[in-house]
Amino acid sequence: xKFIGRNIQIGKGVKLGKNVRIGDNTTIYDNVEIxxxxxxxxDCIIGEPLADYYTNKKYKNPKTKIGANSLxxxxxxxxxxxxxxxxxxxGHRVVIREKSKFxxxxxxxxxxxxxxxxKFxxxxxxxxxxxxxxYSKIGNFxxxxxxxxxxxxxxxxxxxxxxxxxxxxxxxxxxxxINSDVKIGNNCLVAANSFVNANMPDYSVFAGTPATKISDxxxxxxxxxxxxxxxxxxxxxxxxxxxxxxxxxxxxKKRNG
Numbered sequence: 001x002k003f004i005g006r007n008i009q010i011g012k013g014v015k016l017g018k019n020v021r022i023g024d025n026t027t028i029y030d031n032v033e034i035x036x037x038x039x040x041x042x043d044c045i046i047g048e049p050l051a052d053y054y055t056n057k058k059y060k061n062p063k064t065k066i067g068a069n070s071l072x073x074x075x076x077x078x079x080x081x082x083x084x085x086x087x088x089x090x091g092h093r094v095v096i097r098e099k100s101k102f103x104x105x106x107x108x109x110x111x112x113x114x115x116x117x118x119k120f121x122x123x124x125x126x127x128x129x130x131x132x133x134x135y136s137k138i139g140n141f142x143x144x145x146x147x148x149x150x151x152x153x154x155x156x157x158x159x160x161x162x163x164x165x166x167x168x169x170x171x172x173x174x175x176x177x178i179n180s181d182v183k184i185g186n187n188c189l190v191a192a193n194s195f196v197n198a199n200m201p202d203y204s205v206f207a208g209t210p211a212t213k214i215s216d217x218x219x220x221x222x223x224x225x226x227x228x229x230x231x232x233x234x235x236x237x238x239x240x241x242x243x244x245x246x247x248x249x250x251x252x253k254k255r256n257g
Contacts, residue, residue, distance in 0.1 A: 005042065011061070017068065029080060030061040035068035044072055048079040050098055067104070079116065091128060103140065105239075121168070123240065133180075136163035139170070141233070141240070145192075147175040154180045167202070169233060187231050189217050203230075 005024040014028050017036035022028070026040055029047030040046060047064040062081035070088040072078070078096045085104035094108050097116030106120050109128040118132055121140035126132070130144050133152040138144075152163040162181035170188040172178065179197040184190070188200050191207035191214075200206050205215045222229035229235055233247040242250030 011047065023074065029064075031080070032064045032066070034066045035070070035086070037068055038066055038070040038072070040066075040072045041074040041076075043075045045077045046072070048077050050080060062098075073110075085122065097134075105241075109146070118163070133161075133163050135161055137165040139166055139168040139186075141169045142166050142172075143170075144172045145174045148172050148178070149176075150178045152180045169231060171232065187217055189220075189230070 004021050005026060007025045008022050009027040011028055011030035011032070013031040015033045017034060017038065019037045020034050021039045023040060023042035023044065025042055026044045029049060032047040034040065034046070046066065047061060049059070049061055053059045064078065064080045065083045066072070067084045067086040067088050069086055070084060072090050073092045075093045076090050079098040081098045082096050082100045084102040085106065087105045088102055089107045091108065091110030091112070093110060094112050096108070096114040099117045100114050102120045103122035103124070105122055106124045108114065108126045109130060111128055112126050112130040114132045115134045117134045118136045118138070120138045121142070123141045124138055125143045127144065127146045129147050131149045133150045135152055136150050150164050152161045154160060164178045164180065164182045164184065166172070166184045167186040169186055170184055172190040173192040175192055176190045176194045176196065179195070182196055182199060184196070184200040185202035185204065187203050189205045190196055190211065191205065194207050194211040195209040196206055196211045198210070203217045204213050205217050205220070206212060207214050217230040218228055220229050222235060224235055233242070237243040237247070
């Protein structure tokens with residue numbers, strides 16, 4: 001354990017693993033666990049207290065867990081009760097609200113806002129300026145591109161909050177809006193600037209406002225190779241667990257344990 005920064009505030013019950021580094025002016029609130037080989041950069045807040053902290057004299061900060069080999073870049077705020085898997089990374093000025101849970105190898109881009117009570121699978125990638133509403137559920141290997149907004153209130157203002165559900169390997173392109181309680185299947189593609197307010201079946205491409213199905217994703221030709229681009233996992237491997245062996249071999253290895 002080595003502090004490299006100045007003006008660091010560490011609360012009670014904080015546990016820091018081996019080779020954890022903390023940048024200048026960062027505050028770690030009570031009951032935070034940061035696992036081995038993690039870097040928390042300058043001006044971050046980890047374990048930000050919940051609203052009761054300001055009114056309840058008996059308030060106890062819930063446990064917050066940051067997984068091993070993570071990188072939290074400067075000016076991020078991570079609320080108490082958040083849990084991340086290993087190899088978690090953020091851009092700058094990210095806000096992650098309470099009760100959010102992330103699998104392994106998730107990346108959250110600069111200026112993104114995770115509004116809490118959200119569940120992510122493994123290898124999710126959110127690019128810059130993405131807004132994820134409360135109660136969203138996001139599967140594995142889901143990529144969400146800049147300025148995408150998830151909503152959870154079908155008739156605002158109300159107290160009926162149901163976030164979207166996004167299944168594995170789905171891509172959501174720039175500036176799209178995903179409406180409340182929408183279910184998007186596996187291996188789907190939401191085209192840029194779309195407004196999705198209906199469920200999307202597996203392998204579908206939706207576009208427009210409101211978005212409608214325009215094709216099966218497996219009909220889209222690749223600009224990289226001769227043939228079809230989707231499922232994208234067969235043509236893209238950078239940073240993925242199948243990078244050195246290919247998707248098919250990885251799947252076979254995974255099935256065989």
